[in-house]
Amino acid sequence: MTELSIDTKKRTIHVRLELRGEAAPIEIHVNKYDLKKSGSAMTLTIVEATASREWLAEALREFVRGRSFTLPANAGAVLTLLT
Numbered sequence: 001m002t003e004l005s006i007d008t009k010k011r012t013i014h015v016r017l018e019l020r021g022e023a024a025p026i027e028i029h030v031n032k033y034d035l036k037k038s039g040s041a042m043t044l045t046i047v048e049a050t051a052s053r054e055w056l057a058e059a060l061r062e063f064v065r066g067r068s069f070t071l072p073a074n075a076g077a078v079l080t081l082l083t
Contacts, residue, residue: 001015001016001017002016002017002018002025003015003016004016011032011033011034011035012029012030012031012032012033013028013029013030013033014027014028014029014030015027015028015030016028022053025052026051026052026053026056027051027052028049028050028051028052028056028060029049029050029051030046030048030049031047031048031049031050032047032048033045033046033047034047036068040073041070041071042070042071042075043068043069043070043071044068044069044071045066045067045068045069046060046064046065046066046067046069047065047066048065049064049065
């Protein structure tokens with residue numbers, strides 16, 4: 001990962017990756033996410049996301065979009081401070 005930016009007001013995330021076998025960096029844009037806290041656990045739901053490679057955009061649609069992921073306690077604490 002060469003770049004990570006999170007805009008907590010707009011609820012967007014931008015990630016730039018340099019993957020072995022790829023000639024150029026890959027961009028992932030999470031255009032909308034939701035955070036929910038339940039007790040001490042925090043979950044992240046990716047509502048809308050795109051990628052600069054079609055194979056990755058399809059994987060995001062199939063396996064990530066609409067799913068909720070429990071965040072590690074440290075990540076949840078940091079995101080809570082940012083929001």
